[in-house]
Amino acid sequence: MKLRFLNLPIAIALLLTLSGCYDRLDMEEAAFTLVLGFDLDENGDLIIYSSIPAFNKNAKKKTQETIIHAPSPRAGRNKAAIRAIGVFQPRKLQVIVLSKHLVENKQEWFRYLDVFFRDGRNPLTSRVMVFDGQLRDLFKYQPKDKPILPLQLISLQESVNSSSLGVETTLQELQRTILDKGQTPALPQINLDSELQLSRTALLNHEGRYTASLTMNETMLLRMLQKKLRLTN
């Protein structure tokens, strides 16, 4: 081949245009939102809570909580980006907590979650929970002998799920059941007395509005109907 001598310059030129790691993101600089909370204030406007683990050595508290008043989650994300210590990352989102007040009173609140379905890189396996009370209390709750809030919520969910005492609902599941005429959407319901507990199951109608709660025993029967009963003992 006559053109063989061109191979090396072309290879070098291509190598130089490789993107490499210029846009990498170190863990310390990222703000991984692990828990997001949606609540309404007295005027019926949206408040977004988020809990972000702090990987910084000097930070005394292990998580950073932010409270944002915003008309929609997308607008809230922009506001959060200004205030969080790093680049705002929704991709590790583990739990979405909705206040019972919001689920009961806000029309079409499910649209707030639309943004997770729209961006192709967001996870849809985040667990959705209903919190009976004001979210402010939940995000403040940080006893010294307990792990950070995201871990507490996740382990709570896992333990009730493995013993069939509560339901486990991902974002995908929630959308499926809300749009399915033949099945009642159910969300695990947590409350905070002296401790965080997941003792009930919230039932929604097909607009997504809260209608009733099931007790622990009733939840077991629900799981039996769903054919999702796990008999561990």
Add this chain to the structure above:
Amino acid sequence: MKPYALNDITLMQYIMLINGMSVSFGFIEIPGMMATKVGTDGWITILISGLITMAASFITIQLMKKSPHGTLFDLLKQKFGTWAGRAAAILFALYFLLYAYDGLIYTVRLIKGRMLMETPAFLIMLMLLLPTYTIVRNGLRIVGRYAEFAVFISLWIPLVYMYTVKHLHVLYLLPILKGGWQPVLSAVPGTLFYYLGFVSSIILYPFIKHQKKAPIALLIANSLSILSYLSITLICTMFLSPDEATIIHQPAIYVLKSIELSFIEQVEGLFIAFYAFIFSLSWIPPLYFTVFCLSWVMGRADHRIPLRLILFMIGTSSIFYIPTYDELEKISIWLGESGIAIEYAAPSCLIALLWIYGRVKTERNQL
């Protein structure tokens, strides 16, 4: 003596070429289309249109049996003169070019929409065109080998979908035929689009090593396409509730979002990246067929010259203009309609034409 003997392909390569061309992006699109047009009975439509395709591809083989040592264009040239062959070659070149363009744009749009959102589309196009050139310029045997490689390296796909089994609800499939046969049958013509590609037999036939087994190879290739469409459609219908299925974009990818593995997140991103091999079969073989037709028109000239020209044109045009998803859908509809004419109708018409021609000739000889 076979004129194309130097470049012959094995039966396996033939199977993978036909199967790869038809499945490619249909795998992503077909569950959504079935859900909106048919509802939960989409799998019946897929079976019916698959059987029609099977029949149509056997007709194509019957046509090609008349010309074991040359392509369809050689046959037409021999029977009806040079210009008939050239006209057919140009027609098929245009058809395969449209086929390849549709596949390329679909892949660029999907990769840009789901993975490389910040990367300009023409860079993604460039990234896809470079390997395309290196494969296509080497001729049919390399294209065949590539098709074989691409299908075999993608055999893990069914395994990934096994992870979704625990989220499936068999009840969503029942009752079967709840809307009657009408919606099921009315969606058949639109579904044929996803089976296009088998008409490449008119070029591939003289290259096949064991031509007697070509019908069996087609049977296997079409069964593989039907099987992959059936499985993905059944999975998506059982995963999504019936009303939800009509509003979800690309359910085949949405379903994968339910998978949680402890060592990797975003399984669907990995899936798209590796699935690009299968996507590439929707433009690499058709591009080869396009340049084959063009070089045939020019008297078997070097096929790399039209190839460079076409790739250059696609590449530069992508800097200025790349169809949006909606425009892409329009292109797909054109392709589907011309595909039904060229792949399903044309071969049987040609057989009839050749038969009448043969009768007229023998009668003339008897007189």
